[in-house]
Amino acid sequence: QLNLNDIQGDIWSKGFPKFYETYYFFSIEPSNAKIFAQCLKDLPPLISTLKKVKEDQDRIAKANAEAIEAAKIKGIPEKDVIPPKIPISNALIAFTSKGLKIIPAGVQGDLGLSKVRNTDPAFSNGMVKDKDILRDPVSDTWDNLFQSLKIHGMLKIGGNSKDKVDDHLREIQKTLKHGTAIVDAFRGSPSTPTDSRVDGWTRPNHRGKEHFGFQDCISRPRMDGIDELEPDPDPKAHAVVNMNTDPKLLIVRKNTHSENMTSDQDGGRPEWMYNGSFLVFRKLEQNVKAFRELTTKEWKKNEDLYESPAYVAAKLMGRWESGAPLAMPDFHTKDSRDPDTAKWINNFGYQGEVCPVAAHIRKTNIREKIPPNFQDPRAERTRIIRNGIPYGSDYNEKDQTDKSTRGLLFACYQGNIEDGFQNMQANWSNSRDFRTLDAGLDPIIGQVSQKTKGVNGEVETIITDNKNGRHIVELPQLVTLKGGEYFFVPSISALSGVLSK
Template identity: 30%
Template sequence: MSDDVSDAAARNLPLRHSDEIQGDVLAGFRKDHETVVLLRFPDDPAPVRQWLARLIPQLATTRQVAAFNNDFSAARRNLAGTDPVGLRATWVNLSLTYSGLKFLMGTEPFPDQTQDGVKAFVLGASARADINGDGGESAPERWLFGRADQPVHAVLTVASDSRELLEVRASELRVAAAHGGLTVVFEQVGATLPGDRKGHEHFGFKDGISNPGVADFDRPDPDHPEQVAGKPGTRIVPAGEFVVGLPLLQRPDPGLPEWAKNGSFQVVRRLAQDVPAWWAQVAAARRTLDQAGVELPVGSGAEWVAARAVGRWRSGASVAHNPNAEPPTKPGAPDDNLISYADDKEGHTTPVFAHIRKTNPRDHFGPDHKVADTRRIIRRGIPYGQPFDPAAGPGHGPDADRGLVFVAYMSDLAFQFEFLQSAWINNTGFPPPGQNGKDPVIGQDSDVNLKLDTVPDGKPLHFAQFVRTEGTIYAFAPAISTLRDLAQRRP
C-alpha cells in the first residue's frame, strides 16, 4: 500500500520526479535478477567518452523507476499479492570510482580532500579495510575485486524482472563496453531466492525490512509525519543523508563541488556466507545455555538463539514484539518496524548485540532517534548463489559460493558506512552499557553477552565470523547532467 502514491500526493513529493538522480538510489530497482559489472577504462579517454554518451540515454532515472514501482505495486495489490506477468522493466545504473572520475575529468575531482568522506573515497575501500573490519580471511589481498593492483573505473548495475531480459541487456552492455575499449574486471550475478525463500538472505531471514524513508520522496503518514505512510516505524530522513547537495538532518553541509550535487556515494561488497557453519554455532550456543541451566521458553530451540543474534525471527517479526516464539505470518501486514528499545536498555528482550540493534539503535539514545537517523544508509542488496540444501543437488552444498551482493547509497562514506562498521558493528561496547560483543551476524569473531531477566548479568556466548568479505568498491553515482558533462568533457 505504501508504494502507491497518487498523482496529487506525488506533486508534493518533488524527488519522485527527478530526472537528475539516478534510479536505484531513492527509487530502488527492486528486481528479482541483478548483475554488477566492474569495468576498467583504456588509456585513451576519447572512446570512453563516446561509450558514456551512448550509455546515458539507457540509464534509469528516479522518475522512471518510481513511476514503474508505483504501477507494479498497485497491480500486485489488485492481483492479491501475485506479481503482474506483463509488467516488466530492465534498469541500468552507472557509478564511477575516484580513478574513473579523475580519468574522465582530466583533473582532480575533489580539490579539497580534507573532508573524511572524500578522503575515504579517494583512498578506496582496500586502503580502508582495517576501518571496516576486513582482516584475516576478509583481507583485501584475498578479494575477488577491489584490490589495489586491480583498478576499477566504473560500476554498472543492471536489474530486471526476468533472468532472460537481464542476460540480454547485460550482454548488450558488455559488447558496447568492449567497443569503447573497456575491459570487464569482474561480474557478479545475483537473484532473489526461490519459492518461500524470496525476500530472504541465505541464513534464512527476511532482508531489507528497515530501510529509511526519504523526505520529499516517501509519502508521510498524516497522523505520524515522521514515518512513511503505510509503514509504521519507518522513519523519514532528510534526503541529503543519501544524495549530495540536499538538506541534511543536523550535520553541516560538507561543501562538495557543484558537480557532485544530486549524486550519491555507493558501496558494493561481495559478502560470502557460510550457512551451515553459522547455524552450527547457533546450535552450539543453544547447548551452552542448556548446560548452564539458563531457563528459556518451553519448546524453544536453536531458532530462539538465532532470533536473538539477528533481532528478528526468519519471517522478519521482531524479537521486541515476539520474544518467545515466531508469530504466524499475516499476508499483507506491514513490516514489523515500530520498535522501541527505550524500555530495554540492557537488552533483556532484544540483545544490545543483535544485528538490527547494532546497525540501527533507534530510540536507544533518546526519543528523537537522531543518533540513529544521521548514520542511516539505503541498502539495495541481493543474494547470489543457490540456497544451502545438499539434497537439491550440485550447487546447493556447503562448498558452493553463496552470499549477498551488498549495495548501499549515502552522502558520506566515512560518516555513514565506515562509522557503522567500526563504531557500531565491530565495537563491543556499542550500544552501551557494558561490553556486550560485536554483531554476531556480520561482525568479527566475538564473545557476546546474552542478558535475560533471569540472567541479568549475562551469559557469554561465542560467535565466530561466518560472513566473509570477498571484495569491496567505493564508487559515486553522479547526476545525469554531470555524466553528460563528463561525456562532452565540460568542466
C-alpha cells in the same frame, strides 16, 4: 524537492524491481579516456532515473494487486499467488575515484577532485585502503577482482529475468565501446570470462528472504517526495528514531554534511556531485551451516531459556525470521515465524535487553535515546539505504559434499561514507563496547582485527534476557568478506554534462 529526473533510480527505499541482478566492473582504457567521455553523452537513455523506476514499481504493484484480486475470486489464497513477471530492466552507473581521475574532466581539474579528497577521504582512497579502519581481511579472503585495484566503474542492472539483464548490459557495453574505451576490470584465465561480473537473484522458493532465512529489506529510510512516509514514532513503542530521513543524508545536496567541511556552507563538495550518492558494495559470503549449528548449540545449552534455535537466531538478529521485531512485547517469547502482519512493522524502539544490544539490527540502527556515556557525534547522521540481493544457490543440509557458496551482494547508498556505512561497520558493529561496556560484536557482520583474532574474548557476542541475564556466545565466522569497493553514483545531468567533456 527531489529532482526525480536527475537522480539515478536505485537510490531510494524500493530501488530497482528485480528477480535478477548483475554487478559488472570495468576499467577505462587510459589511452581511450576521451572516447569514453564522448560515449557518456549517449548513455543517459540506458540509465534509469528515479522517475522511471518509481513508475516501474507502481506498475508492478498494480499488476500484483490485480493478480491477488483475480485469485481471490477463484478462491486461491494470497500466499499462493505468483507475482506476474513484467519484462523490466533498469541500470545504474557508478565510478570509483580512480575512474574519475582518468577521464578528461578529472585530468583537467573540472571535477575538483582535490576538494573531494578532503570532503570524502574514504571514497578518494578506495576500500582497500580502509582495511585497518574496517578490519577487512583483504589479502586473506578477497576475490582477485577486488584486490586488483583496477576497478574504475560499475554497472548495476536489475530486472525480472537474466535474459533481460544480459540484453541491457550488452547494450550499455556497446554504447561504452567495450573492448576499446572500457574493458573488463579483471580477467583471470580465458576460461573464466565472467570474472568481472557478479550476479545475484532472489531465492526462487524464499522470495524476500536472505540465506540465513530472515525476511530482509524491511527497515529503510524514507524520503519525502518519493516514499510514503511512516507515521511519527509511537512514544509507546519507545522509538525515537524516525525512519523518515532528510534526503541530504542519503543524496548529495547543497548542504549535505561532510566532517571535513571547508569554508563554504555546502559541505565543500563540487556542485556537479549534487543529486549523486555514494555507493558501498560488499560481497559477503554467508556460512549457513555454521549459523544453523550455532543456533542449535546455544539452544541446547540453555533449553530452559530459549525455546527453539529460531529464538536464538532472533536474539542474534533482533527480528524473527518472519521479520517480527523481537523488541515488541507481542513478539517477546512466542515463536513469531509466520504472522503475515508482523513482517513490515518498523515503528518500534528498544527498552531493556529483550533484544540484545549487540543484535544486528540494534547495532546498525539506534532507535532509542542515546545514553550520555555513548558519545557519537555522527549517530544522528548514520543512515543508509540498502538495496542488495542474495547470490548463490540455497544451502542443502542433505548434501554434505556440496562445495558451492552463497551470500549477499550488499549495496548501500548514503550522502557521506564516513557518516554512513563506515561508522556503522567500524564503530558500531565491530565494537565490543558499543553503547554499553562489553556488549559484544554484531554477530552477523562484526569483524575483529586480524591481529587479535582467536585471542580469548574477542570473537564474542552477548545474548541477553530480561529475566536471566547475559550469555556469552562464541562466534564462528558466519560472514566472510570477499571484496568490495566505494563508488560515486553521479546525477544524470553530470553524466551527459561535466563527465562527458
